[in-house]
Amino acid sequence: MVHINVLDPSASPLDYYGYELRRYREASGLTQKQLGAIIAYTGSLIGQIETARKLPTADFSERADAALGTGGLLSRLLPLVLRSPLPAWFQQVAELESRAVEICMFHTNLVHGLLQTDKYARAVLGTLDQSNLDDRVAVRLARQRIFDKGQPPVLWAIIGEAALRQEIGGDEVMRGQLARLLSFQNNPNVNIQVLPFGVGAHAGLQGSFDLFRFTGDPAIVYTEGYGVGHPTANPDTVRDCSLRYDHLQAAALSIPDSAKLIRHAMEERYGEQPGSEPRSLA
Known part of the structure; x- marks a missing residue:
């Protein structure tokens, strides 16, 4: 017998949507597979939506x-689902990273976890808290395995110049971290741009954010507070952050010029010898 998760329809709008979808399907005497055949979606997808593991789309709802x-109930519920805080499982950023086909990230003072070296990650995660540090570093670095997939996501990373010059872990750690960024220069799936100090006021002054795009699912914007993730599929928020990201890309240095600035920071601040090749840490 297949185990059926028991949903609490009051837990979130997404849970309520899944609960109503299952209720109507069962009242119609259809299995997930049978309904899928009727509406041209897989039974597996229907199961994921019914258990609040996947976001529905407008086409699916219709x-x-x-x-x-x-009577159009699911279509009426969809805006509420997309504009509400997403349930707990969506707050695992690794889940979003593993499912995305495109990731657009903007961070001002820190190199993103998907691009961090072991030593840099250790210095970041060990600030004020040394407990279980080996395990926490291993978990962070494990997220980078998405680049080893047969079809890895396309990553666009805009990094504030401050992240190049904020010394984390000492000169050796920073040299290794900047070399790590330079090691992606010939990787078309990983594109790194630097937003230089000279830009002045820019579209990202409200803070860092990540934008995840998926095949057949709504895009999600992810921001973080102190120890708390805030994912949302709110179309207005997604639209706003997409526009902000376009402006940030226009203001940032080109990919080749960004590499030059990263190299300059290595030479000027962390003692990298001019002309030496960066170590590939990929």
């Missing part, structure tokens, strides 16, 4: 409404 005779 087809399910028509097939189940809901």
